[in-house]
Amino acid sequence: MIGPLIASLKDFVSQGQLSNAFKTFSSIQHYASSSGSFEHILHPISSLLLSCINLKSLPQGKQLHAQIILLGLDQHPVLVPRLVTLYTRLNLLADAHIVAENSNILQPLPWNLLISSYVRNGLFVEAISAYKQMLNKQVKPDDFTYPSVLKACGEASDLVLGMEIHKSIEASSLESCLFVQNALVSVYGKLGEVEVARHLFDNMPSRDAISWNTMISNYASRGMWAEAFWLFESMQKEGIEQSIIIWNTIAGGCLRTGNFRGALVLLSRMRTSVHHLDSVAMVIGLNACSHIGALKFGMEIHGYADAGYVNGEDFVSSEEDLEEMNVMGNAF
Incomplete structure (x- = not known):
């Protein structure tokens, strides 16, 4: 009897028919209550809760939360994270915090x-x-905890806690x-602490594009352009893919340090590498052109901007073109 009901609930959930799914769930509850067996009720509750999350349905989600409490499943390791997700998805972070705080699962x-939702909403303190509460409840952080709370430390200018977390990481298996x-x-x-950041960067067992981009951004944010250019x-040289953001950062650094020829050379290389020049790159290019009187290129960029193009086609077609206009220079 309960098998067809569960199958029917799955169908309603997959079709987004939340009202019918809840009616079916009531029948499942009635059957479980009359038979005295609640072993098959967990999966339907979990499916319904996930559907409430996906549809951002607060009334039904709260109704289900109440049922979970009544059934004594409010400490279940599958349902607790989903309840937190329900409330964070709806930006009800206080409710999400209560669920996490009242949980005894480790x-x-x-x-x-919860922590990542606070960070995403700019609530760094x-x-x-929440991280400190987590530790007080003897919950061990993992590789998803640390990046979020470290970002919060950076945004909240909390170097002391950042260093404490660093020590915790060194003492764990996540180093x-x-x-x-x-x-x-x-x-x-x-x-x-740029020198500390560079030491960590140099001693990383492996690095990806984010590692390089982060370290270059660290230098750029402090105006340490020589180091940023070198990196x-x-x-x-190592063949690491570079994002358009980092290209713009370095081109902007050339502009800031008065190397206008270098900025244009970099934009030429950028067009070849990423096949794209966005509005930021265009502004950098226009500024560089204005400083060295590169009227032709400045007009081309202006034309693309007026037309709404940002793909950079035909803009600074090659470094040879720059050389012919006597704007070739060493970027760094």
């Missing part, structure tokens, strides 16, 4: 969801507070985790 997932290492490089750079060139 897995970090509910706290990770609250994220740090070589790439995501965690990238977060450490970022937070030390954000807090002005950018090293990144290219």
Whole structure:
């Protein structure tokens, strides 16, 4: 009897028919109550809760939360994270915090969801507070906890806690985790400890594009352009893919340091590498052109901007063109 009901509930959930799904769930509850067996009720509740999350349905979600409490399943390790997700998805972070705080399960997932939601909403002090509560409840952080709370430390200018977290990471098995290492490089750079960030960067067991971009951004944010330029060139030599943001950062650095020819050369290389020049690159190009009187290129950029194009086609077609206009120069 209960098998067809569960199958029917699955169908309603997959079709987004939440009202019919809840009616079917009531029948499942009635059957379970009359038979005295609740062993098959967990999966329907979990499916319904996931549907409430996907449809951002608060009334039904709260109704289900109440049922979960009545059934004594409010400490279940599958349902607690989903309840936290329900409330964070609807930006009801206080409710999500209560669910995590009242939970006795020792897995970090509910706290990770809460902390990352606080960070995503710019509530960095609250994220740090949630992290401390997590530790007080003897919940062990994992490789998803640390990047979020480290970002919160950086945004809240909390170097002391950042260093404490660094020590905790060193004492754990997560010291070589790439995501965690990238977060450490970022937070030390954000807090002005660029030398520490560089030491960590140099000693990483492995690096990805985020590692390089983060370290270059650290230098750029402090106006340490020589170091940023050198690292950018090293990144290219190693064949690491560079995002358009980092290209713009370095081109902007050329502009700031008065190397206008270098900025245009870089934009030429950027067009070849990423096949795209966005509005930021165009502004940099226009500024560089205005400083060295490169009227032809300036007019081309202006024309593309007026037309709404940002793909950079035909703009600074080659470094040879720059050389012919006597604007060729060493970028770094």
